[in-house]
Amino acid sequence: MDALFSLPREYEELRQSVRSLAQKEIAPHAKAVDEDHRYPIEAAQALAKAGLSAAHVPTEFGGDGADALAVVLIIEEVARACGSSSLIPAVNKLGSMPLILGGTSEQKKRWLTPLAQGKGFSYCLSESEAGSDAASLRTKATKSGDKWIINGSKKWISNAEVSDFYTVIAQTDPALGSKGITAFVVEKTDAGVSFGSPEKKMGFRGSPTREVYFDNVEISDDRRIGEVGNGFVLAMDTLDHTRITIAAQAIGLAQGALDIATAYSHERKQFNKPIFDFQGVQFMLADMAMNIEAARQLTYAAAVKSENGEKDLKFFSASSKCFASDVAMKVTQDAVQILGGYGYVSDYPVERMMRDAKLTQIYEGTNQVQRIVIARNLPVR
Incomplete structure (x- = not known):
């Protein structure tokens, strides 16, 4: 029972691999990418070289054949470093999912093969x-x-x-x-x-x-x-699978903000002690971590249901996107609050993460629409 909610080793190894790549080759450029409004070419090249820009492409077409959970982990770890860069694998899956769901073998070979080689x-x-x-x-x-x-x-x-x-x-x-x-x-x-x-x-x-x-x-x-x-049916079926990637993106943004806020709370001193020692800050960090983990578990469950094509996918997909993006918005706001004045300026990335988090509540279906989808697909237990 201890391993019931633990990821198999290969997924944890993938997470560590992507995290290392993101920290070394993506995070150093994240601030400039945001401030200059420029495409993250460094991230695009690094992800393509590592086979991560379209890892979902089946092996028969030159991809890694990564399942939905693996793609979630990739996007989560990239978003933890740079939200804009996480849209590279997310958009590639979104754009190609109709082809994967409804295309012929010839069509898949024609467009998925170059996608796996670095096209968008x-x-x-x-x-x-x-x-x-x-x-x-x-x-x-x-x-x-x-x-x-x-x-x-x-x-x-x-x-x-x-x-x-x-x-x-x-x-x-x-x-x-x-x-x-x-x-x-x-x-x-x-x-x-x-x-x-x-x-x-x-x-x-x-x-x-x-x-x-x-x-x-x-x-x-x-x-x-x-x-x-x-x-239209194909378009809606596509979103059932890809909304989960937005949930992953939201989790990555939230986790990145929590990482920074936690470190800052131990470094910043007021009244002769770290602000982490104040219960008000501890409670904020506790709520942030608790909700991120809840969103993560829901999203991973949704990814497995996407991979298996389970009948309650619509409920889990919409729920993961809605819950995770709401969590990301609250967590990034609280991270800005914990950093105070430093949180409000671009010296620290939490203000960027907060701005990025807002869109996760809007695109691929607003969270109001997600709640309609959830209500229409309530699970029977």
Whole structure:
């Protein structure tokens, strides 16, 4: 029974390996990445070299075949050092998951192989008028002989322009509503694809977020993922698997903030003793650690359910994302409070972590939407 909630040794070894890489090759650049609003190229190169930028890609296509729990551990440890850098493996999984779930063997070989070799893959679902109400999207794909012509735009696309490939969810029969939506793969080099200016964001400043435009983008039918009209179901199934990566990201941010706050509380002295000795600070740290561990256990359980395709995945996926991101927001706020004035300035990374944590409550489905999903999928015990 002692090992019931312990990770097998190979996962702990993976954690230590990623942590070492993050501390040596990612953390030293995190401040500059945030302040300069620049893509974390050092992290991208280090992760790709180590096979961690798309570790989820099956071995038959050149990836490591990492399961959902292993991907969670990778993202958690990278986010502990740099939130923006953790979006590299997270976005690559999000963008390619529809292909993994609904693509043919030929399609997987065509796009997952270069992904495993270091290319990027983004996910295009949201639009200016279709956020939480994703089914109301207006981007259209019109059949023209044996081709499809895509017109429209997608909003809030993570790593846009950096990524080479894009899963695009488009309306192919507006009369059918959500049942008239289809998924496609579009490449950055396709004629008619262009990008807007980078959004000026509160956090995750190192991950470029842009609008993606499609102006008469002509693609062949072998770019279609799954059946015509099955795109919305595929998009929602994808999010059931990838919301867990956002939970992992939130845990990493929270743990990083707790690490800093704990160390600072032992170093900072007031009234002739470390502030850690004050019960008020101890209680804050205790609550931070307790909630992080609860979020971690819930997220790991959700990852296992994702890997096994269990029927209660929707509940666990939404719960892990919602709970972990709420925890991350509270923990990073408390870390800023413990550091006081130093927490409010960029000399310490907790203010950056707090800004990053806020987005985890919003993207891949707001936490209000997550609670709707949770309520509609309450488990029967």
